[in-house]
Structure formats: structure tokens, C-alpha cells
Amino acid sequence: MRYPGKSFQRRRQxxxxxxxxxxxxxxxxxxxxxxxxxxxxxxxxxxxxxxxTGFNEPEAVLVLIKSR
Structure with missing residues (x-):
């Protein structure tokens, strides 16, 4: 089952x-x-x-940085 990428983008934001x-x-x-x-x-x-992310691969890392 695939989800729209914008859903994951909104969650990260x-x-x-x-x-x-x-x-x-x-x-x-x-x-x-x-x-x-x-x-x-x-x-x-x-x-x-x-x-x-919706990314289903092992050994990955999500890095989020808030600069301001």
C-alpha cells in the first residue's frame, strides 16, 4: 500500500x-x-x-535539523 509523499512531508514539518x-x-x-x-x-x-518517511528499507536514518 502506497501513501502520498505529501502526508509524510507534512508529518516531518x-x-x-x-x-x-x-x-x-x-x-x-x-x-x-x-x-x-x-x-x-x-x-x-x-x-x-x-x-x-514511508521508507521501508533497513539501516536508514532520518535526520531533521531546525536551524532557526
């Missing part, structure tokens, strides 16, 4: 508006988890990361 000037927010994607030596659990993204 709302978060930045609540941040203090000069602050940063780091939100990390979920890592892949190994079940055994040759198989992995099905990937499930970090809910907070998904809420702000």
Missing part, C-alpha cells in the same frame, strides 16, 4: 515546528534480524520511522 531552534531529531530504521545462520525474520520497519 509538524515535528520540526515543535523542535527548539538549533536542535536535531534522529530517527533510525529497524535493522534486519537474523533468525539463524542462513535465514532472517521478515522485515518490519520501525513504526516511528515509517510514520515520518
Amino acid at each position: 509538524a515535528l520540526v515546528e515543535q523542535m527548539q531552534p538549533g536542535s536535531a531529531a534522529l530517527i533510525f530504521a529497524a535493522p534486519e534480524v537474523t533468525r539463524s545462520a542462513d535465514s532472517e525474520y521478515p522485515y518490519r520497519q520501525n513504526s516511528d520511522f515509517w510514520y515520518f
